[in-house]
Structures are given as structure tokens and as C-alpha cells.
Amino acid sequence: MEDMENKDHSMLDVNDAADEQSSGTVPNNNTASLTKSFSEMNVDEANEIEPQLMVGRQRSRSTLIFDDEDEIPPYADHHEHISDSDNESTVSSSTSESGSSTMDPAKDEQLVDQAAMEVSGGNVANDRMVDPQQQQQQSSSKQSSGNVMVPVDIIWQQGGTKAYVTGSFTGWRKMIGLVPLPGKPSVLHVKLQLPPGTHKFRFIVDNELRFSDYLPTATDQMGNFVNYLEVVAPPAAPQLGQTQNEINDQQWNDEQMGLPAQDRDTATYPSATRKTPMSARSRIAFEIEQEPDDMGGGYTRFHDETPSKPSLVFTRDIPAVFTDPAVMEQYYLTLDQQQNNHQNMAWLTPPQLPPHLENVILNSYSSLQGESNENNSGALPIPNHVILNHLATSSIKHNTLCVASIVRYKQKYATQILYAPLQ
Amino acid sequence: MENQDISQTTNEKIFVEQKLAVESIRTFLNSKTSYDVLPVSYRLIVMDTALLVKKSLNVLLQNNIVSAPLWDSQTSKFAGLLTSSDFINVIQYYFSNPDKFELVDKLQLNGLKDIERIIGVEPLDTASIHPSRPLFEACLKMMGSRSRRIPLIDQDEETHREIVVSVLTQYRILKFVALNCRETNFLKRPIGELGIITENDVKRCQMTTPVIDAIQLLSSNGIASIPIVDDNGVLLNVYEAIDVLGLIKGGIYNDLSLSVGEALMRRSDDFEGVYTCTKNDKLSTIMDNIRKARVHRFIVVDDAGKLTGVLSLDDILRYILLGEK
Numbered sequence: 001m002e003d004m005e006n007k008d009h010s011m012l013d014v015n016d017a018a019d020e021q022s023s024g025t026v027p028n029n030n031t032a033s034l035t036k037s038f039s040e041m042n043v044d045e046a047n048e049i050e051p052q053l054m055v056g057r058q059r060s061r062s063t064l065i066f067d068d069e070d071e072i073p074p075y076a077d078h079h080e081h082i083s084d085s086d087n088e089s090t091v092s093s094s095t096s097e098s099g100s101s102t103m104d105p106a107k108d109e110q111l112v113d114q115a116a117m118e119v120s121g122g123n124v125a126n127d128r129m130v131d132p133q134q135q136q137q138q139s140s141s142k143q144s145s146g147n148v149m150v151p152v153d154i155i156w157q158q159g160g161t162k163a164y165v166t167g168s169f170t171g172w173r174k175m176i177g178l179v180p181l182p183g184k185p186s187v188l189h190v191k192l193q194l195p196p197g198t199h200k201f202r203f204i205v206d207n208e209l210r211f212s213d214y215l216p217t218a219t220d221q222m223g224n225f226v227n228y229l230e231v232v233a234p235p236a237a238p239q240l241g242q243t244q245n246e247i248n249d250q251q252w253n254d255e256q257m258g259l260p261a262q263d264r265d266t267a268t269y270p271s272a273t274r275k276t277p278m279s280a281r282s283r284i285a286f287e288i289e290q291e292p293d294d295m296g297g298g299y300t301r302f303h304d305e306t307p308s309k310p311s312l313v314f315t316r317d318i319p320a321v322f323t324d325p326a327v328m329e330q331y332y333l334t335l336d337q338q339q340n341n342h343q344n345m346a347w348l349t350p351p352q353l354p355p356h357l358e359n360v361i362l363n364s365y366s367s368l369q370g371e372s373n374e375n376n377s378g379a380l381p382i383p384n385h386v387i388l389n390h391l392a393t394s395s396i397k398h399n400t401l402c403v404a405s406i407v408r409y410k411q412k413y414a415t416q417i418l419y420a421p422l423q
Numbered sequence: 424m425e426n427q428d429i430s431q432t433t434n435e436k437i438f439v440e441q442k443l444a445v446e447s448i449r450t451f452l453n454s455k456t457s458y459d460v461l462p463v464s465y466r467l468i469v470m471d472t473a474l475l476v477k478k479s480l481n482v483l484l485q486n487n488i489v490s491a492p493l494w495d496s497q498t499s500k501f502a503g504l505l506t507s508s509d510f511i512n513v514i515q516y517y518f519s520n521p522d523k524f525e526l527v528d529k530l531q532l533n534g535l536k537d538i539e540r541i542i543g544v545e546p547l548d549t550a551s552i553h554p555s556r557p558l559f560e561a562c563l564k565m566m567g568s569r570s571r572r573i574p575l576i577d578q579d580e581e582t583h584r585e586i587v588v589s590v591l592t593q594y595r596i597l598k599f600v601a602l603n604c605r606e607t608n609f610l611k612r613p614i615g616e617l618g619i620i621t622e623n624d625v626k627r628c629q630m631t632t633p634v635i636d637a638i639q640l641l642s643s644n645g646i647a648s649i650p651i652v653d654d655n656g657v658l659l660n661v662y663e664a665i666d667v668l669g670l671i672k673g674g675i676y677n678d679l680s681l682s683v684g685e686a687l688m689r690r691s692d693d694f695e696g697v698y699t700c701t702k703n704d705k706l707s708t709i710m711d712n713i714r715k716a717r718v719h720r721f722i723v724v725d726d727a728g729k730l731t732g733v734l735s736l737d738d739i740l741r742y743i744l745l746g747e748k
Contacts, residue, residue: 198463208605213454218463225603228463362466379462400478406464409577409588413464416587418494419482420471 148233149193154178156188156212160205163188167201167226175204196233198382200226216411221379230411356386362404362415383413396422437611441706444606448743449559451604457561457575457591458554460599467589469494472502472533476513479505479532484672489665492574492587493532499584502533503549506570507664509535510671511642516542518635518679544642545569551576554588562596562744566737569645593736594719600743601714608707614734615702619742620723622732627652630659630684634670637662637683647735650722651683656729658722661697666690699724700734709739 156163156178164175169192178188200220203210211217215227320327351358361381383406394402404417468486470479472495483489483505493502516538517527530538539546548568552561554575565573575588601607614620627650628637637649641664651660662683669689670681698712700721712718713736723732 200463217455217459219460219599220462223598223602225460225599361464378466380464380466382464398478398481400474400482409461409586410458411463412458412461414588415464415466417466417468418471419468419474419479420496421474421478423473 147195149195150231150233151191152194152199152229152231153189153191154201155181155214156203156205157186157214158205158210158212159186160188160210162206164204165190165201166204167199169194169199169201178203194229194231196231198228198230200228202226218412219379356384357390359384360387360392361406362392362417380413380415383415388413440609441612444609445743445746447606448600448604451606452559452562452600452744453557455558456555457552457558457589460558460591461554461589465589467492467587469587470505470532471496472531474532476509476530476532476535477528480510480668480671483668489668490570490572490590490592492590494587495533501549501551501574501576501585501587503547504570504572504574504590505532505535506547506572507647507667508547508569508642510667511638511664512538512542512544514635514638514667514671514679515642550574553577558596559744561591562740565591565593565596566741566744571647571737593740594713594717597710597713597736597739601710607710610706610710612705613703614700614706614709614723617706617742618747619738620702620732620734621738622723625650625730625733627656627730628662628683629653630682632683633679634662634681634683634686635679637686638667638679641667648720648733650730650733652730658697658699658724658728658730660687661720661722662687663719697722701725702731706739706742709734713739 154165156165163178165178166172166175170176176190176192178190181187181189200218202224203212211225211227215229217225218228220226321331322328361383388406388408390405392404399422400419401422402417402419404415406413406415408414468482468488468491470482470491470493472493474482479491483491490504490506493505494500495502512535513527513530517523519542536546548570550564550568551574552564554577561573561575565571572590572592574590577586577588578584579586626640626644626646628640630651630653632651640649641647641662646664648661648663650658651662653659666686666689669691670686672689695717698716698718698721700709700723702723702725709721712721719736721734722730723734725731
């Protein structure tokens with residue numbers, strides 16, 4: 001019965017979403033081979049994409065050298081105001097520099113994460129479907145184009161002397177202090193760099209939890225009244241005509257990606273001097289790096305961001321793997337052997353749906369509801385905007401059709417589910 | 424003498440504090456719109472009026488909801504709310520016309536109006552409000568409705584067709600107030616003083632009462648629950664209008680000879696339980712409970728556990744919006 005109910009919630013799936021999902025939730029030890037196989041695949045494919053990315057990176061690396069420390073990194077801003085409600089107060093350093101160095105492990109992970117994202121595309125996201133909470137938190141940064149951060153000025157103008165802001169961008173743990181606006185001592189503000197996506201937050205003004213009347217409001221899943229902002233990534237600016245802000249952004253991106261310039265080279269190659277602890281994902285990535293480059297069958301590994309890498313050129317030749325059926329078969333057979341799980345030849349079948357459409361927020365509703373039956377306002381996770389205005393449907397049961405669509409209603413998202421008889 | 428003075432001034436202080444707190448909550452409800460309190464992302468379940476009534480019951484139960492807005496796809500218009508009272512009407516109709524089983528089985532949601540007319544109950548309200556109206560106004564309109572909820576209806580800018588945006592319920596509003604208005608801590612006067620408890624002629628039944636009698640009591644009095652008491656008037660349980668949904672689950676309308684006690688056995692396991700309070704409890708405590716649990720009414724008992732009255736969400740909301748009776 002429980003199962004049936006769950007299935008009824010699962011929109012968009014027709015039959016195969018369950019299978020697809022289970023394929024997404026491969027055990028962790030398979031992730032290595034997954035990622036690996038994807039990086040192989042890009043031996044041929046990446047030529048078209050990578051050069052541009054490289055240009056972007058090289059360029060931003062050079063801007064990093066001119067980093068004059070004026071830019072305020074997010075969350076590290078006004079470090080002296082940050083009070084860590086957690087006990088991990090080792091970060092409570094006075095300078096932002098040492099603050100960012102303690103954050104390095106996390107950044108490293110992000111760096112590798114991002115590399116993996118570029119290589120394997122949506123499938124990394126698929127892996128994450130295991131944990132919707134985590135997915136939700138990450139989606140704000142991951143759904144966006146890379147690591148673009150947007151400067152956001154958060155203003156408090158309803159009195160009080162000491163104001164902090166806390167929100168989804170700090171996991172509701174840290175409080176970031178606001179400072180008076182120059183010339184307007186009654187108005188407090190803080191400038192944050194936030195990844196695109198929807199951010200919810202509240203203010204703590206003189207030890208009282210408040211929300212601003214000048215910003216959009218909503219109730220969160222628990223029913224608390226919060227302010228929220230939808231941060232939109234700026235359109236990609238041409239390389240030359242960048243505004244100062246955007247350059248700063250990019251500088252910050254580099255910081256976000258971790259690593260002072262001179263450390264970069266050592267980071268891409270694992271070295272014995274590396275002391276920071278690695279996450280599972282970083283480890284996998286480094287393991288891949290350590291594999292021999294010659295993959296056999298005439299294929300060599302694609303190296304992302306190798307300094308000594310020969311410069312890539314565009315080509316009009318279609319790689320043999322796409323034209324010669326024999327090569328293709330050999331290629332997929334190798335993939336299959338490497339993957340070594342139940343889905344034989346799964347690589348040959350194109351996905352039923354674009355991967356982002358498989359992650360339907362309605363499907364996560366039932367589990368959310370199980371945790372708190374007080375969720376009577378029907379709050380859902382914030383949808384990725386690419387799934388808006390799609391029509392989702394469940395399988396027809398008892399002659400009843402159930403369709404759903406997520407639409408924008410002003411600044412909010414309404415997921416309307418319509419039950420209608422089949423006539 | 425001095426002690427009296429002190430208690431006198433404390434009482435006055437409490438009185439003034441409560442008055443200010445209520446006014447502050449009203450200001451708050453006036454300053455926010457219904458749109459403001461919607462979650463950033465939320466779901467809304469709508470049913471086509473061509474859907475069979477028995478199917479609609481399954482949809483409600485499956486989604487763990489007790490009400491849903493209806494949509495007329497012929498006219499592209501909002502067609503009212505489906506609530507437990509509709510099912511009560513069907514039960515009553517079937518009880519008095521047992522030969523019409525065929526009709527009940529094939530009844531569509533748009534046929535509910537005919538049932539209403541035949542059994543002579545008031546037609547269900549189709550009141551609605553625009554999401555950008557103040558919350559206070561939405562609450563007022565909600566109080567006037569029998570369904571204890573108000574649909575938020577807007578118009579599509581291009582097609583000018585209606586959009587069902589969401590439905591606000593009394594519980595949702597009160598929980599919102601309890602969670603987000605610090606002022607509820609100052610509501611310290613005993614509820615017995617406020618004259619908001621329904622004490623006269625409280626409808627009640629016993630475990631052995633036939634469930635159809637209880638259902639008729641619900642319907643004829645326009646109430647959402649009936650306390651169940653023993654021979655001495657001690658509160659045992661409550662029969663709620665939404666229990667009717669579980670009773671006729673699976674389309675069985677012929678089990679109506681059950682007693683109330685037997686009917687309660689069909690309640691789902693996640694039943695919240697019955698919340699009681701006494702006249703001396705404060706509204707701040709009541710709001711605390713609303714914040715923590717899905718309470719829809721408090722049964723007022725005396726020290727011996729005997730039923731003395733009912734405090735519904737409607738009563739609480741009315742007090743907050745309009746003051747004492």
C-alpha cells in the first residue's frame with residue numbers, strides 16, 4: 001500500500017523512472033568507474049567544449065595574480081562578526097586569509113567536483129539524487145553555470161543596533177554581521193557573494209529573530225516566516241567588456257575553486273606533500289589521475305587542466321567511435337566490463353528523459369511528509385527552473401489521469417496537480 | 424489588603440498586555456497578504472468536476488488531505504471546494520434513499536449540487552479571495568464560510584482565466600501566527616474569561632450512538648466534531664467530520680449501522696489524538712499547542728474530566744480578529 005501511494009506521487013515517471021533512479025543510485029565504489037568511463041568518453045567529445053573552458057580558466061588564473069585582496073569573499077566578510085554557533089570554532093581566525101586556508105579541503109572538493117561535473121554532465125547530478133536534502137543544498141550552486149557568484153547587498157532598515165543575517169547560504173548556522181551604510185547609520189547592510197538560486201534568510205536584530213518588510217517573504221517547510229531572494233546569474237559577459245564587478249566575481253571564483261595560484265599545479269597532480277584531508281570524491285578523482293594514461297585500444301586519457309597539455313585544436317573529423325560500428329561496439333563492451341554491474345549495455349540506450357526532468361520535486365514530497373506530518377502547507381523543494389512548465393504525468397490508474405505542472409506564480413512556484421477522469 | 428492590590432495590578436498588566444498583543448497580531452495580519460505567506464514552492468491538488476465522487480475520496484486519502492479545490496474544465500473556472508461535508512451529504516442522501524445505490528456509485532463531483540438540493544442543506548460556499556488582499560481580510564472571509572478555509576483565486580494575465588493559487592485554512596493561519604508572532608506569549612488571560620468557548624448546548628454522543636446519528640448531528644449543526652462522553656459526561660473521545668472519509672473508504676455506504684465506537688476503529692494510526700484544556704488555560708498555551716501539533720479543536724473539560732465545552736479554531740481566530748464576543 002505504501003508503495004502504491006509512493007508511486008502515485010511519482011509524476012513524470014511513466015514506467016522507467018524507478019529503474020533510472022536506481023541506476024542513479026549506484027553504490028559509491030562504482031562511482032569511480034563511472035566517472036572514469038566518462039572521462040574516457042570525452043577523449044573524443046571534449047575537444048569541442050574544453051578549449052573554451054580552458055580559455056576561461058587561464059584568463060581567470062591571470063586575474064587571480066592581480067588579486068588585490070580588496071574583494072570581500074562571501075561568508076568571510078566581516079570576519080570578526082561571525083559567531084559560529086557550532087563548536088567547530090577553529091575557523092574563528094581574525095584574518096580572512098587563514099580563514100580561507102582552513103576551508104581549503106572543502107574547496108578542493110568543489111574543484112574536483114566541478115571538474116567531474118563538466119566531464120560527466122548530468123550524471124553526477126544523478127548520483128546525488130540519493131540524498132534529496134543534499135541535492136537541494138547543492139543544487140543552488142550546481143544548477144548554475146559553473147561557479148558564478150553574484151554580489152548581493154542585503155539591507156536591514158527597520159532599526160536596531162546589532163543586526164546579523166543567517167540563512168540557507170550558511171546552512172542556518174553562521175550569523176553574518178551587518179554594518180552601517182556609510183552616511184546612513186540607521187541602515188545596516190552586508191554584501192554577500194551568493195551562487196545563483198533561491199536563498200532563504202532571516203535577520204537577528206538585537207537578539208530577536210526578525211524578517212524584513214522590504215524583501216519578499218514566504219513560509220518555509222516548517223512554517224517559519226522567512227525572507228527569500230532569487231539570485232540570477234548575470235549573462236555571460238564578453239571577455240573584454242567586463243565590468244569591475246564581474247572581474248571581481250571571477251577572482252572570487254578562483255578563490256572559491258580553492259588554491260592560491262602557485263598551489264594550482266600541485267593540486268592537479270597528487271603529491272606527497274599534500275596534507276589536507278581528501279573527500280571521497282577527491283580521492284576518486286585522484287585515483288583516476290594516477291591510472292596509466294594509455295587506456296588501450298588506441299585511447300589515451302583525457303587530462304583536464306594539465307599545465308603541460310598540448311594545446312587543443314578544433315577538428316571536423318568525427319571520431320571513429322561514432323562512425324565505425326566495430327570501434328563503437330568495442331568501446332561499449334569495455335565500458336560494460338568496467339562497470340561490472342547488472343545493467344548490461346545500458347550505455348547503448350539513450351536516457352528516457354533529459355536527466356534534469358527525472359528529478360521531480362513531487363517525488364520527494366512523500367518522503368518529506370513522512371518526516372513531519374505537520375507539513376500541511378504543502379511546501380516543496382524549490383524547483384530547478386528548467387523543469388518549469390513541463391507537463392508531468394503519473395501512470396493512469398482506475399481510469400483516472402493525474403497530471404502536474406510547475407508554474408511560476410509571481411515570485412513563487414506553484415505545483416498544480418490535477419486529477420481528471422479519462423473519457 | 425496590599426496583596427490584593429498587587430494581584431489587582433498584575434491582573435491589569437496581563438489585561439493590557441493581552442490587549443496590546445492582540446492588536447499587534449491584527450496589525451501583522453493586515454500588513455501581510457495571502458501571497459506573502461505562501462511557501463516559495465508548494466503543491467496544490469485540484470480535481471476535475473467530472474471525477475467520480477468515490478474516486479475523489481481515494482485521491483484525498485492517498486494524498487493525506489481532507490479538502491481540495493474543484494475545477495470545471497468545461498468553463499475553465501474554479502468550481503468550489505470539496506470537503507468532508509460533501510461526503511456527509513452523500514451519506515445522508517444514501518441513507519434516506521438506499522435504493523439509489525447506482526446513482527451514488529456513478530455520482531460525479533458536479534452532481535454534488537443536486538444532492539445538496541435534494542436533502543435540503545445549504546449549498547456550499549464558493550467564496551474566494553485574491554491572493555494580494557491582506558491576510559486579515561482573507562481570515563474574515565474564511566470565518567464566514569462553512570468549510571473553514573478560503574481558496575485564493577487569481578486571473579491569468581494573458582487568458583484572463585481563473586487560477587486556483589492555493590487554499591488557506593484556519594489551522595494554517597493560526598499556526599503561522601503561533602510560529603511567527605512573538606506576541607502570542609502575552610496572551611495570558613484564562614480562556615474562560617474571554618467568553619470564546621462554546622459552552623451552551625454542546626452536542627455530544629456516546630460510544631454506542633449509531634454513527635449515522637452522529638453524522639446527522641454534524642451536518643444539522645454545521646459543526647466539525649462531536650465529543651464522545653460516557654454516562655457520567657466524562658470525555659472519552661471525539662468523532663470528527665473527517666473521520667467520515669475513513670468510514671466510507673472503498674465506497675461502502677452500507678456500514679452506516681455501525682456505532683460511533685466501532686466507526687472510530689477505522690481511524691488511521693496517525694490520528695493526532697484529542698486535545699483538551701480547561702477554562703483556566705491561557706491562550707498562549709493554546710497557541711503553543713497549535714504550533715507544535717496539528718490540532719483542530721480543544722475540548723474543554725473540568726477537573727474531573729467532564730465535558731464542559733469546545734474551543735474551535737474558529738473561536739480562536741474570531742477572538743484574534745474581532746475581540747471578545
